[in-house]
Amino acid sequence: MMSKTTLLKVILLGDGGVGKSSLMNRYVTNKFDSHLFHTIGVEFLNKELEVDGHLVTLQIWDTAGQERFRSLRTPFYRGADCCLLTFSVEDGQSFHNLSNWKKEFAYYADVKDPDNFPFVVLGNKLDVPERQVSGEDARQWCRENGGHPYFETSAKDATNVASAFEEAIRRILALDDRADHLIHTNTVDLQRKTPPDPACC
Numbered sequence: 427m428m429s430k431t432t433l434l435k436v437i438l439l440g441d442g443g444v445g446k447s448s449l450m451n452r453y454v455t456n457k458f459d460s461h462l463f464h465t466i467g468v469e470f471l472n473k474e475l476e477v478d479g480h481l482v483t484l485q486i487w488d489t490a491g492q493e494r495f496r497s498l499r500t501p502f503y504r505g506a507d508c509c510l511l512t513f514s515v516e517d518g519q520s521f522h523n524l525s526n527w528k529k530e531f532a533y534y535a536d537v538k539d540p541d542n543f544p545f546v547v548l549g550n551k552l553d554v555p556e557r558q559v560s561g562e563d564a565r566q567w568c569r570e571n572g573g574h575p576y577f578e579t580s581a582k583d584a585t586n587v588a589s590a591f592e593e594a595i596r597r598i599l600a601l602d603d604r605a606d607h608l609i610h611t612n613t614v615d616l617q618r619k620t621p622p623d624p625a626c627c
């Protein structure tokens with residue numbers, strides 16, 4: 427059984443410690459580690475899913491947020507279909523740095539028109555009671571910086587994690603001129619037990 431899947435690359439950016447790896451792990455493996463190590467360079471995981479009738483292979487690239495790893499992460503920005511700008515609601519500095527992350531992405535991904543590129547903003551660690559960034563401030567930043575969608579998430583208790591990644595997919599698929607850029611790959615469904623087509627080699 428051959429089926430068409432669309433490969434979409436999304437990239438997680440944001441300060442070290444805001445929870446990028448935890449969000450990816452929660453979404454792909456549904457696990458959470460309260461003592462996760464800082465990422466060095468980049469890592470990626472794939473997740474296959476169906477969104478609004480589209481079979482999608484989501485390739486999630488998780489980057490190291492610490493400044494000392496800048497040169498290791500930036501070569502991987504090119505070709506991203508969506509960028510998830512991530513901060514932690516209990517870390518005001520990580521919120522103030524969103525503009526820098528957006529600029530870094532646009533520069534190294536060579537995005538010509540950042541205002542029309544699909545960014546999604548994530549305010550993570552919603553479960554932590556001591557907030558430094560209000561939802562209203564975050565929404566205002568999103569409105570004033572290109573009208574990006576905003577999700578408050580918790581990788582720890584799984585709040586809104588799937589919704590945020592699925593919004594990223596919808597934003598990409600909604601772009602009018604996607605058709606020319608989509609990478610269609612044929613995949614083999616190993617679960618399906620139908621006999622081979624006799625007309626086939």
Ligand SMILES: Nc1nc2c(ncn2[C@@H]2O[C@H](COP(=O)(O)OP(=O)(O)OP(=O)(O)O)[C@@H](O)[C@H]2O)c(=O)[nH]1
Pocket residue numbers: 440441442443444445446447448449459460461462463464465466489490491492550551552553554579580581582583
């Ligand atoms: N309470 C709480 N802790 C979280 C959440 N997400 C991540 N953490 C914790 O915050 C710490 C940092 O999380 P990471 O996922 O490693 O952060 P990161 O953004 O990948 O950091 P770098 O790899 O250095 O860029 C870890 O101890 C996580 O367990 C969350 O939603 N709630």
Ligand SMILES: [Mg+2]
Pocket residue numbers: 446447448463464465488489490491
């Ligand atoms: Mg990490």
